[in-house]
Amino acid sequence: xxxxxxPLRDMRFVLHELLGVEQVARLPGYEExxxxxIDTVLEEATKLAEEVLxxxxxxxxEEGCRYENGTVTTPPGFKEAYRSLVEGGWTSLxxxxxxxxxxxxxxLNLAFEEMICSANLSFGTYPGLSHGAYNAIRLHGSxxxxxLYLPKLVSGEWSGTMCLTEPQCGTDLGLIKTKAEPADDxxxxxSGTKIFISxxxxxxxxxxxxxxxxRLPDAPAGTRGISLFLVPKFLPKPDxxxxxxxxxxxxxxxxxxxxxxSATCVMNFDGATGWLVGRPHKGxxxxxxxxxxxxxxxxxxxxGLAELAYQGARDYARERLQGRxxxxxxxxxxxxxxxxxxxxxxxxxxxxRAYNEGARALAYWVGMQIDVSLKHPDPEVRQEADDFxxxxxxxxxxxxxxxxxxxxxxxxxxxxxxxxIRENGMEQIxxxxxxxxxxxxxxxxxxxxxxxxxxxxGTGRLLRRFFHPVAALLERESADPQMAExxxxxxxxxxxxxxxxxxxxxQGLKDPEEAGAAASDYLRFFALVALGxxxxxxxxxxxxxxxxxxxxPEFYRAKLAVAxxxxxxxxxxxxxxxxxxxxxxxxxxxxxEAAY
Numbered sequence: 001x002x003x004x005x006x007p008l009r010d011m012r013f014v015l016h017e018l019l020g021v022e023q024v025a026r027l028p029g030y031e032e033x034x035x036x037x038i039d040t041v042l043e044e045a046t047k048l049a050e051e052v053l054x055x056x057x058x059x060x061x062e063e064g065c066r067y068e069n070g071t072v073t074t075p076p077g078f079k080e081a082y083r084s085l086v087e088g089g090w091t092s093l094x095x096x097x098x099x100x101x102x103x104x105x106x107x108l109n110l111a112f113e114e115m116i117c118s119a120n121l122s123f124g125t126y127p128g129l130s131h132g133a134y135n136a137i138r139l140h141g142s143x144x145x146x147x148l149y150l151p152k153l154v155s156g157e158w159s160g161t162m163c164l165t166e167p168q169c170g171t172d173l174g175l176i177k178t179k180a181e182p183a184d185d186x187x188x189x190x191s192g193t194k195i196f197i198s199x200x201x202x203x204x205x206x207x208x209x210x211x212x213x214x215r216l217p218d219a220p221a222g223t224r225g226i227s228l229f230l231v232p233k234f235l236p237k238p239d240x241x242x243x244x245x246x247x248x249x250x251x252x253x254x255x256x257x258x259x260x261x262s263a264t265c266v267m268n269f270d271g272a273t274g275w276l277v278g279r280p281h282k283g284x285x286x287x288x289x290x291x292x293x294x295x296x297x298x299x300x301x302x303x304g305l306a307e308l309a310y311q312g313a314r315d316y317a318r319e320r321l322q323g324r325x326x327x328x329x330x331x332x333x334x335x336x337x338x339x340x341x342x343x344x345x346x347x348x349x350x351x352x353r354a355y356n357e358g359a360r361a362l363a364y365w366v367g368m369q370i371d372v373s374l375k376h377p378d379p380e381v382r383q384e385a386d387d388f389x390x391x392x393x394x395x396x397x398x399x400x401x402x403x404x405x406x407x408x409x410x411x412x413x414x415x416x417x418x419x420x421i422r423e424n425g426m427e428q429i430x431x432x433x434x435x436x437x438x439x440x441x442x443x444x445x446x447x448x449x450x451x452x453x454x455x456x457x458g459t460g461r462l463l464r465r466f467f468h469p470v471a472a473l474l475e476r477e478s479a480d481p482q483m484a485e486x487x488x489x490x491x492x493x494x495x496x497x498x499x500x501x502x503x504x505x506x507q508g509l510k511d512p513e514e515a516g517a518a519a520s521d522y523l524r525f526f527a528l529v530a531l532g533x534x535x536x537x538x539x540x541x542x543x544x545x546x547x548x549x550x551x552x553p554e555f556y557r558a559k560l561a562v563a564x565x566x567x568x569x570x571x572x573x574x575x576x577x578x579x580x581x582x583x584x585x586x587x588x589x590x591x592x593e594a595a596y
Contacts, residue, residue, distance in 0.1 A: 002308055002315070003054075006046040006118070008042060008046060010360065011360070027105075030103075037104075042112075049118065053081055054120060059076055060122045061258075065262070067250070070250055071203070071250070072202050072250060075122075078123060081120075082123075082156070082205075090156075091156035094109035096138065096154075099151045099154045106374070107370070110300060113304075114304050116304070117300055117301045118304040121305060122259045122262040122432070124301075126202065126262070128297050129159070130156070131297075132290040133159075133162065137211075140228070140285075140286040141278075145275060148236060157205060159202075159207075159208050162197075162211055164213050167195055177192055178214040178269065180215060182216070183273070188275065189271045189273065190247075193251070193266065193267070193268050195267075197210075197265045197266070198265075201250035209232050210231040211290065212228070212269065212274060213226050214274075226283040227282070229277060248267060248272040250267060252266045259432050295397040298436050299398075303400050306359070306403065309410070313414035313426075314340075314349055318340050323336055326342070351406075351407075351410060354535075357562060358535050359399075361534035366388070370385070387458070387465045388466065391463065391466060394447065394449045394454065395526055395527050397440065398443040401437045402524070405437060443520070444519070450519065450523050451504060451516075452508075455501065463501065483539065483540065485567070486563055489571055490571065493532060493571055494529055500582065503582055504518055528574050531570075532567065535567065539559065539560055542556040
């Protein structure tokens with residue numbers, strides 16, 4: 001079983017040396033988030049992830065959740081781990097102090113989420129969904145709902161869910177049938193069935209707060225007629241404690257490929273009492289608050305599992321003796337050399353590492369912009385940051401989970417046949433990673449969101465939030481001979497991305513199917529350039545540190561080596577992606593449906 005160790009050194013490199021996280025403490029409300037405090041919180045988070053959650057990962061996979069007579073029991077140790085999470089204040093980390101939260105930055109919470117996803121993804125789904133519910137209620141709920149429910153979600157006493165999918169509709173939420181009938185007391189009676197509801201029923205908290213999409217009697221057709229309702233498992237008493245059982249029950253849990261410790265439920269609402277969140281028929285805008293939070297969180301799941309796979313593969317490659325190095329024996333005192341000497345094993349390990357460290361840098365950059373969008377005193381700066389986050393959300397969700405699954409499979413490949421054996425733990429990472437490409441909007445939907453919504457929004461305003469800083473970065477770094485080896489390949493890729501963007505905008509306006517056919521290739525192309533920009537920035541930091549003198553020269557030399565690998569071996573994928581997307585829709589659409 002891979003032994004997870006939080007990559008604290010790299011996290012600190014990104015936060016402090018690359019991004020300058022001390023800037024966050026200058027934002028109103030974040031004054032206490034000094035670099036020292038951030039480091040202290042990360043060190044404590046490491047203990048929870050490594051010592052409490054990671055040992056339960058295999059247990060959760062083997063034991064899974066149990067369903068009996070409408071109740072769900074989580075795997076052994078999960079309740080105790082959840083208690084540790086709550087007692088440590090981790091559920092309140094990035095929540096408003098008005099509701100009992102610690103009011104710390106979102107970027108810090110994001111780093112914490114990465115640790116949880118690496119250590120025990122199944123466990124992480126429970127508090128992760130609660131945080132999404134907290135955000136939706138905070139932004140769209142009435143004052144009464146906020147005062148009653150948010151302190152309970154922040155403290156971890158209660159948990160939250162997101163109830164969207166129904167048997168007949170997943171992505172196309174305009175097809176939902178769940179109904180909401182107004183009651184005389186201002187509440188509503190919710191009736192319908194929801195499926196694939198993560199954490200819909202469990203034994204970790206005393207109450208569960210469901211956010212449910214449903215239709216009012218006068219609702220217009222399609223997504224314009226959807227409203228959002230808060231439906232608790234137990235109706236609160238006047239003192240806020242759980243009261244009588246509401247008309248919501250779990251009809252069963254799914255037997256899944258992975259994340260066995262996370263309960264994926266069928267939820268039945270039979271005249272359940274609920275309260276409107278936001279305005280009637282405007283539920284999609286409120287739900288997107290939760291979905292966008294969830295999409296970024298799912299992207300972090302991809303990163304977290306890829307990091308776990310890398311650590312497992314790296315440790316095995318250092319120990320497993322097979323064959324001799326092609327360039328000559330490395331360890332003559334042993335019967336064979338460790339497989340890490342072989343070029344193809346190194347290729348796989350470097351691929352995983354280059355994606356992981358580039359993705360971590362990009363994710364934390366997005367996290368920092370979330371904080372700017374929430375707290376900066378200048379509304380124009382807040383809008384710019386919010387634009388950037390909106391643009392990058394589908395890229396983080398789709399690319400991180402796609403490459404995360406690739407990394408999990410590479411981890412198995414490094415282990416060879418032993419990676420295919422359950423007891424070694426590598427195959428579990430593959431199974432757990434697969435769902436992240438599917439839920440919160442399958443990755444093809446993320447690509448369509450990027451191409452169909454984000455590129456044209458504000459006549460390209462969102463794109464400029466990325467293109468302009470990258471263009472400035474390249475202009476600056478390409479002028480330095482030390483950086484030319486890294487900057488020039490990225491310049492070519494960036495120029496081609498701009499050309500491909502213009503082609504896509506032109507073709508997509510004429511024919512939406514052209515945009516749809518190119519979308520997935522374009523998203524990956526965009527992601528490769530985005531990671532390349534982060535690697536160029538990281539290489540600059542490493543170069544400067546080495547020039548100035550450092551007591552960690554090997555760390556910075558490794559950064560430069562991995563940056564060179566990324567630019568030489570991974571970034572060139574953009575050539576094939578550009579060729580594929582600009583080939584047009586014909587190779588995809590010409591085959592008649594009956595011929596499949």
